[in-house]
């Protein structure tokens with residue numbers, strides 16, 4: 040397994056972050072690292088996102104990926120900024136091709152059996168199950184795992200601390216992602232104490248589930 044996937048499988052949590060200000064990148068990475076979760080999927084939804092990725096790569100041991108990658112050109116930009124992996128909300132053959140060419144891991148999004156089958160056919164065994172809550176939650180992941188035992192899921196979308204156990208108890212779930220670990224408003228306002236508290240609460244929950 041790719042080292043980024045091993046990392047996520049070990050931590051079992053992926054903070055998905057929407058960062059509006061590049062100067063928040065370093066304190067956010069430090070906060071996440073200190074709280075025991077040295078990684079972030081930085082969504083390419085803000086003008087600052089690529090600068091945020093670059094800044095976070097300077098934090099020792101911090102694993103940074105690019106999220107919301109929907110066009111092939113964004114793959115090159117994300118990799119140039121230092122992203123170690125790429126996440127898409129859906130499955131795009133063009134994005135998949137670009138990731139292959141640049142040798143970067145892609146975690147494509149799937150919400151149905153047909154989409155999962157396409158991702159597996161393309162050799163993508165680890166997929167983002169998105170939007171997890173709206174697409175059927177942990178019950179849907181369990182149902183999809185039966186006919187596709189090789190698939191590993193990173194459910195994301197509408198998940199909070201309360202739902203964590205439902206997903207993480209499934210052996211087919213590699214890790215759970217979400218913005219609840221470092222909400223946009225907390226990042227914007229520089230409320231790193233709140234982020235540290237929420238991340239510690241989540242990592243403690245994960246420890247109890249082991």
Ligand SMILES: O=C(O)C(=O)C[C@H](O)[C@H](O)COP(=O)(O)O
Pocket residue numbers: 055082106107108126127128129148169195196197198216217218219
């Ligand atoms: O697919 C992408 O690249 C995305 O950006 C989708 C995000 O991962 C979710 O929107 C996070 O969902 P929440 O945790 O409910 O805020």
